[in-house]
Amino acid sequence: MRNISYKLIGTARKAFALCLCAGFTATFAEECDEKMMDAFAYEDCLAANGGQIDNDAKKGKTDGPRLTILGQKTDPYNPFKRDAYLTSSFGENRGTRYHMGIDYSTQMEEGWVIYAPEDGIASEIKTSPYGYGKALYFKGNSGKTWVFAHQSSFSAQLDELVYKKMYSTKKNDIVISPKVAFKKGDTLTFAGSTGIGNPHLHLEVRTADNKGLSPCKEGALCLDTIAPQIFAAAATYKDDVAFTSTEALDKGCIATPIKNTFENDAPVHIAFKIADYSREPKENPMSIRRLEVFRYDEKMFSKVQDTIPFSKQLRIRDELLWAEEADTAGDWHYVNVPFPPQSEYRIEVEDYAGNVTTKKFSIRSHCKDNSEFQKQNFQKTPLITYLSRPALDLGRCDSSFTFAALDKNGNTLSENLCKVFPHKLTFLGKIAATFPAATKIAYSNGNSENTIYMTTLNKGASSASWTVKDEDFEISQKVTGMAVRTNDGTPVLAFTKNITDSLNFYEFHPKGLQFTGKWEVCIDAHTAQAPLYWLGETSRNWFIFSKQTSGKKRCASMNELRDIATIDNQDPPTLGFPYWDNMIIGGLHQPALKIPVNFKYDGISDGNSITVKSGKNWIAAEYDSEPREIILEGARLPDEGEKITIQIVDEGRHKATYTVTIPGM
Known part of the structure; x- marks a missing residue:
């Protein structure tokens, strides 16, 4: 996941903030121009204009939240107290499941301070090389649980409890229930890249009855300056399909696969390929909050995704249709109603910051300027x-x-x-x-x-x-x-x-x-x-x-x-050359020895598959699954020139033990 953040502050942002501080209502007469304005000025212009955006169709209206820095009765929850853009949205496609939270960019940096969203307690901490990595579950007094994943470390008090549990159990992957209280705004944890992905924060909000809530709807800051994009459409009728490209869709046309005259009045089903981006450059395509379709002025379909029960995550297969080029921009959103021909339609798509894209279309046997687009990746067979x-x-x-x-x-x-x-x-x-x-x-x-x-x-x-x-x-x-x-x-x-x-x-x-x-x-x-x-x-x-x-x-x-x-694989993982770097403990950078792990097929199932010892003394080891490294706290290692042993058991049950000499810093 590549994360880039703009640091420019536009004059429109400053002027609008000054107007709010003086107690006046600000109005922007000019249009919101994404290309002419910097990212923040464009965002504030959208907020001032009610979250609407100009596109090839009419401006759409939104019933959703506009959770930007300005234009709120109360300040949104900013985990970092500094600007951070979304790189992944709630409800995003993760293959077999929905993404149950939002991801913030931390500009490829670890150690950003994360503050408590409300008064509450640190109810649980879990550590793993995969999935959520180092994760903190924070139960607020509101009854909601906030989940902070991929952390580099926790507050000093929490990290002390984590290491105490690791050394008492001699396990690298642990679960603890610290029950430590925090006030709103206290330093809670520190962003990192444990688990999967580059440095970022994954934030979730969960209810007591195991439902995932959109953090954007629950008051979290969601910086997103770009309205969703509709890339293509696919109309299906029984065993036939017709695809419509962006160029034809922009002209208000969707092609139908029905060619026989006696079936001309038969309805088709349509899926739209849609993606949302938070900013330029458009590197991380996200999902959308709302998709609605109108036949003339009557609403015929509506999907608003602010809540997803964890028990219903497989429902994603009913709404996002898998395609061989699934790693390209956008998902195929299936609209589960029939579309009769000879009608005028309008689709409205809204992201989690309230930006709306609207397109009008009709269904026709042929669309002008309809072009081919990519439909497969890495595919050798037909x-x-x-x-x-x-x-x-x-x-x-x-x-x-x-x-x-x-x-x-x-x-x-x-x-x-x-x-x-x-x-x-x-x-x-x-x-x-x-x-x-x-x-x-x-x-x-x-x-x-x-x-x-x-x-x-x-x-x-x-x-x-x-x-x-x-x-x-x-x-x-x-x-x-x-x-x-x-x-x-x-x-x-x-x-x-x-x-x-x-x-x-x-x-x-x-x-x-x-x-x-x-x-x-x-x-x-x-x-x-x-x-x-x-x-x-x-x-x-x-x-x-x-x-x-x-x-x-x-x-x-x-x-x-x-x-x-x-696959007949008999080779256990091997180790690369150790080198000194750093790790974060209690929010502070500490010397750390990092040792690359090499394998072709059989990886390491969990952190407890690695055992590190200095003589008879057990040493805690953190396994980073990306980029496959063992990380050891320098303060707990023997002196330069002395040796440690590392035993690894991979997923194929191959076992190997290596002796590593501590290098000089």
Whole structure:
């Protein structure tokens, strides 16, 4: 996560603040110009104009909060008492779950002081190399719990309790309940980069009944100067889809996939690709608070996201549709109502600072200036997932690829799908509806041949079981808790083998499939002679299944479909050269010895998988999962030239012990 912050203070900001101090009402006559004003002046101009922003359509109105420094009856809660922009928003897409808080930039710096939001107690502290890293749970007198994640350290009193628990239990990852009281504005903790990500603060607000609340709605400062952007639209009808680019959407048009005249009055479903940014440069796309659609002047759809129960996090699959290019800007927001043609529509999108973007559109068979846009990343095979459905990239028909449909007995149903369907992204449901007996698609690029395996699911089914036996493998799958609410077409499961120079693996689709149960996959022992690993879609790193069975089959389960490989890795992690740097304890920088950890596949599951000793004396070790380093407090280490031992047990249960000589500073 890259964090950059503007430090310019515009004259408009100063003038508006002076007017407020004098007790006058300020009015800006000029338009809010994002390009001509610095970030703060632009933000204050928006606040003065009621949070509205000029765009290609009419100015939108907002019913949401405008939590900026100015224009509030009471001051917002500023965790740092200094300007900090949002880099991630509440409700943002995190793959299988919603982002349950907001992230603030700390300008790539650790150690920013964080102040208590209200009177209350530090109810719990947890430490881990992953997830929230060092996290403080602060229960306020209001009854709400504030969560501060990725901290570098806590207040001196709290850090003393943390180290006391670590040394008494000889564990690096600990949980304590300090019950230490703080007053509003007291120094509570210090921002850092523990867990995942570069230096930043992750802030959550939770209720007693386990609901996540938007911190922006609860009074936290949310600096965001840019209104949301609507990049594209996708209209679906049964097994067909039509995409609309930014250029065509800006002209008020959304293309429909319906071509038959007798179906012209049929409604379509639409998903919009939307992202919000807090400032220039636009580096961290965020989610939105509100999406509403109007047919003429009647509101036909509304989603306002200020509260998310933790028990409903999987609901994200009903609202944000997975796409193979999911690591590019924006998410596909599904609007769960039908759109009849021959109507005028308006969409309003609002971010968590109250900035609104409005667009008017109508649905047409053809849109002028409609252009292609990226629909996949890192994808070698023509089988991809788009809008949470498996799809075939028949655009490759124009580059020597051939595709044939086969039934379960190997009989050819169509020897050339390139002659049957347009040369573009095509849902497998369309192919299954055209050839109901199809179970395989054989494809070739002229140099090599491969097969896509597919099965058609019953509409409305809540579970599915599927086993494929071929000459080289046997793979079985089971999915439970399916909803498939956003697919009014033919639901299909599919997979294929991806053959690469370094590692062969199986791709399973559709990724992002809507289900609330589990996906269980089993591969026969002949095919899977080594443990099962899954691929991180954006990191492109392989991770071992921490829980898997073996025997006649190797089986594992997840809450989404993934790419699966079997990897025979016998190498434990190794250590790099130690060097002196610093760490933060109680808000103060202290000398620290940092030792890089190197591995290709099997990482370190938690901090307790590392044991450091000087002779018989146990030494606390902090493991930083990014950039994979062991961090040791210098004051607790022996003198220069003396030795310590480090034992590491990785996720593949490989154990290694190393002797490290303390270097000179």
